[in-house]
Amino acid sequence: MNTHPFYAILFSVYLFKVNIFMNISPPPITSKDVAKLAGVSQSTVSRVFISGSSVAEKTKKKVFEAAKTLNYRPNAFARSLTTSESKLIGLVFPDADYPIHMKTLQLISSELQKIGYSAVLIPWMVNEQEQHSIPNIFQYRVDGVIAASATLNKSLYEECEEFNIPIVQFARVVEGTKGSHVISDNYAAGQIAANHFYHCGVKSAAYLTGNVPTFTNDERNAGFSSEFEDLTGQKTCVIEANYDYLDSLEMIRTFLSENKNTDGIFCATDNLAMALMDIARLEFGLRIPEDIQVIGFDNVPQTEWLNYQLTTFKQDFKRLARESVKIVIDHITKKETSLVKLMIPATLIERKTTQYKR
Amino acid sequence: MNTHPFYAILFSVYLFKVNIFMNISPPPITSKDVAKLAGVSQSTVSRVFISGSSVAEKTKKKVFEAAKTLNYRPNAFARSLTTSESKLIGLVFPDADYPIHMKTLQLISSELQKIGYSAVLIPWMVNEQEQHSIPNIFQYRVDGVIAASATLNKSLYEECEEFNIPIVQFARVVEGTKGSHVISDNYAAGQIAANHFYHCGVKSAAYLTGNVPTFTNDERNAGFSSEFEDLTGQKTCVIEANYDYLDSLEMIRTFLSENKNTDGIFCATDNLAMALMDIARLEFGLRIPEDIQVIGFDNVPQTEWLNYQLTTFKQDFKRLARESVKIVIDHITKKETSLVKLMIPATLIERKTTQYKR
DNA sequence: CTGAAAGCGCTTACAG
DNA sequence: CTGAAAGCGCTTACAG
Numbered sequence: 001m002n003t004h005p006f007y008a009i010l011f012s013v014y015l016f017k018v019n020i021f022m023n024i025s026p027p028p029i030t031s032k033d034v035a036k037l038a039g040v041s042q043s044t045v046s047r048v049f050i051s052g053s054s055v056a057e058k059t060k061k062k063v064f065e066a067a068k069t070l071n072y073r074p075n076a077f078a079r080s081l082t083t084s085e086s087k088l089i090g091l092v093f094p095d096a097d098y099p100i101h102m103k104t105l106q107l108i109s110s111e112l113q114k115i116g117y118s119a120v121l122i123p124w125m126v127n128e129q130e131q132h133s134i135p136n137i138f139q140y141r142v143d144g145v146i147a148a149s150a151t152l153n154k155s156l157y158e159e160c161e162e163f164n165i166p167i168v169q170f171a172r173v174v175e176g177t178k179g180s181h182v183i184s185d186n187y188a189a190g191q192i193a194a195n196h197f198y199h200c201g202v203k204s205a206a207y208l209t210g211n212v213p214t215f216t217n218d219e220r221n222a223g224f225s226s227e228f229e230d231l232t233g234q235k236t237c238v239i240e241a242n243y244d245y246l247d248s249l250e251m252i253r254t255f256l257s258e259n260k261n262t263d264g265i266f267c268a269t270d271n272l273a274m275a276l277m278d279i280a281r282l283e284f285g286l287r288i289p290e291d292i293q294v295i296g297f298d299n300v301p302q303t304e305w306l307n308y309q310l311t312t313f314k315q316d317f318k319r320l321a322r323e324s325v326k327i328v329i330d331h332i333t334k335k336e337t338s339l340v341k342l343m344i345p346a347t348l349i350e351r352k353t354t355q356y357k358r
Numbered sequence: 359m360n361t362h363p364f365y366a367i368l369f370s371v372y373l374f375k376v377n378i379f380m381n382i383s384p385p386p387i388t389s390k391d392v393a394k395l396a397g398v399s400q401s402t403v404s405r406v407f408i409s410g411s412s413v414a415e416k417t418k419k420k421v422f423e424a425a426k427t428l429n430y431r432p433n434a435f436a437r438s439l440t441t442s443e444s445k446l447i448g449l450v451f452p453d454a455d456y457p458i459h460m461k462t463l464q465l466i467s468s469e470l471q472k473i474g475y476s477a478v479l480i481p482w483m484v485n486e487q488e489q490h491s492i493p494n495i496f497q498y499r500v501d502g503v504i505a506a507s508a509t510l511n512k513s514l515y516e517e518c519e520e521f522n523i524p525i526v527q528f529a530r531v532v533e534g535t536k537g538s539h540v541i542s543d544n545y546a547a548g549q550i551a552a553n554h555f556y557h558c559g560v561k562s563a564a565y566l567t568g569n570v571p572t573f574t575n576d577e578r579n580a581g582f583s584s585e586f587e588d589l590t591g592q593k594t595c596v597i598e599a600n601y602d603y604l605d606s607l608e609m610i611r612t613f614l615s616e617n618k619n620t621d622g623i624f625c626a627t628d629n630l631a632m633a634l635m636d637i638a639r640l641e642f643g644l645r646i647p648e649d650i651q652v653i654g655f656d657n658v659p660q661t662e663w664l665n666y667q668l669t670t671f672k673q674d675f676k677r678l679a680r681e682s683v684k685i686v687i688d689h690i691t692k693k694e695t696s697l698v699k700l701m702i703p704a705t706l707i708e709r710k711t712t713q714y715k716r
Numbered sequence: 717c718t719g720a721a722a723g724c725g726c727t728t729a730c731a732g
Numbered sequence: 733c734t735g736a737a738a739g740c741g742c743t744t745a746c747a748g
Contacts, residue, residue, distance in 0.1 A: 046725090049726095076726095
């Protein structure tokens with residue numbers, strides 16, 4: 001992997017500027033302007049834009065019309081200042097470019113949109129130096145936080161507690177934090193994987209995982225190993241590699257060369273599963289599923305690729321998103337004052353890296 | 359791909375609730391509280407939190423101390439209401455779970471963080487039905503918008519124009535919109551690809567692209583075809599497939615079976631390149647790079663995988679993020695009133711799908 | 717350098 | 733159902 005100086009001559013930065021006519025912004029339209037045009041008081045205009053207020057139909061119509069002609073939008077800052085609700089939910093996401101998260105972000109933000117909330121990004125742990133700085137967005141007093149980062153920063157947590165901001169953890173549980181969470185049923189997924197391996201005739205199974213221990217991961221392993229032992233009487237072993245594809249290779253290599261009789265590996269992530277597949281096939285000449293069977297977790301797009309066709313678990317992210325939004329809103333509105341711990345089943349997607357034998 | 363009813367018995371939803379003590383939120387600390395404790399006026403407190411105001415060092419210290427003991431945070435809503443600046447930048451992102459975008463989001467939001475701004479998500483085109491609804495977040499009057507969606511909704515654009523909100527397009531240019539943008543130098547990248555193929559002895563080259571025509575893509579193709587023709591006298595051909603891996607397969611298959619002598623393919627995305635590699639190897643028994651050479655675009659993590667080792671282009675996202683933030687801020691502060699069109703070079707990363715022959 | 721006061725654009729009791 | 737008025741927590745001329 002190198003860049004050839006040869007091409008350097010072609011490199012340069014082009015910058016075009018085009019003069020455009022920049023309007024001076026007209027003074028923004030306020031409820032007063034609308035009131036004047038509609039011939040009502042400012043408070044009436046305000047009421048029209050609050051659902052549930054008692055306003056005569058006729059008045060409502062007049063106001064909406066005036067608002068439309070003036071292109072009026074209520075100023076959320078003024079509203080938030082008086083109501084002390086921001087209608088903003090902070091989102092904390094991992095910086096790993098894990099493809100699953102972008103879709104999740106979209107799901108959550110559109111769920112929020114539906115109920116009148118908006119999503120703001122909380123950049124966390126982006127820079128080691130400014131680790132202790134409070135993200136600017138906290139000045140806006142988000143009403144709640146949804147966190148999908150595996151390494152939830154402790155200070156974020158304390159910040160939320162300090163200001164009594166409800167926080168719900170999405171698809172993961174961070175050790176040492178108490179708070180609501182909605183996750184997939186990892187223990188059951190582990191059981192299902194073991195069960196599937198059993199029906200595929202796997203005799204010697206292993207769980208391939210990353211380097212950072214997480215609650216969800218431990219659960220999966222626990223379900224897997226206990227179920228596999230129940231069914232076969234065999235203990236499973238654990239391979240601790242690395243969540244990064246490239247960094248996991250060496251550990252997988254070592255394991256495969258030392259454990260020739262392992263014929264079924266359940267992997268903590270699809271990326272690990274695909275690393276395993278690549279090494280097994282390219283370096284050990286193993287056939288999948290004939291020589292070794294593989295189950296992944298996540299159902300990333302690559303699992304469907306011709307070269308992989310990986311049997312894996314699909315998490316119900318749509319449901320996870322919907323539930324996490326519901327929970328955080330219930331906390332905000334005090335409809336729910338208890339911690340909520342919700343588990344959603346994950347589904348096994350059978351492709352071609354496993355094969356029934358009995 | 360199917361789910362076995364067999365496992366249905368294991369499926370169920372678990373829900374735990376734990377009663378927790380929910381504090382009634384104490385009245386929030388305001389600048390008045392700080393003023394009282396520090397023995398100064400409220401306006402002085404306000405000044406202390408505005409950089410550049412002239413406040414005596416001694417006063418400043420007193421105020422900071424008082425603020426710290428009370429755990430005071432200025433209320434951004436009140437500030438925004440008076441200054442009519444939100445310090446919020448809206449981010450429009452594609453819903454495709456393209457791994458590159460998550461990292462980009464992080465880069466942009468941390469750049470914004472540095473200069474006192476925050477990123478809010480603008481969910482766009484999430485639901486076909488509510489296409490015309492204005493995202494809630496617009497009630498907060500974002501100061502600017504950074505859009506990385508290839509299919510920038512027209513109404514978003516009009517919304518921004520209506521309210522005079524500067525918008526900069528990130529890494530792509532949407533047809534029919536005028537606005538600032540910062541993109542990679544796609545034409546030059548096309549030239550570099552052609553040049554590289556030439557030095558790798560490619561005789562008959564093609565450009566493999568998706569179904570949606572985009573400006574950046576056309577540029578890349580133009581640079582590629584003109585440079586390749588200049589160097590070899592040969593015209594290149596274009597294969598129009600699909601940006602989705604699975605949907606692209608059939609077109610690639612057809613092309614490969616009809617064009618046996620093509621020995622170099624430049625692909626609009628890495629995903630297309632890897633789809634091509636999978637089909638070429640698994641279905642046509644072609645060796646890469648011996649029989650056919652491949653160049654991708656994006657440098658997604660999978661390009662480094664053992665099975666691919668794809669020669670590809672890496673866009674300088676860090677720089678793109680920094681520049682797009684700079685441009686949008688310059689527009690907001692009126693430091694820049696012209697449209698800015700900035701191009702950043704992309705770098706060829708040579709791996710194992712191409713090989714020098716001369 | 718500092719304080720008193722007006723004002724940003726809303727919501728919300730309070731009357732009527 | 734509607735209006736007048738107070739108040740949310742800041743910033744910012746204006747004096748001093």
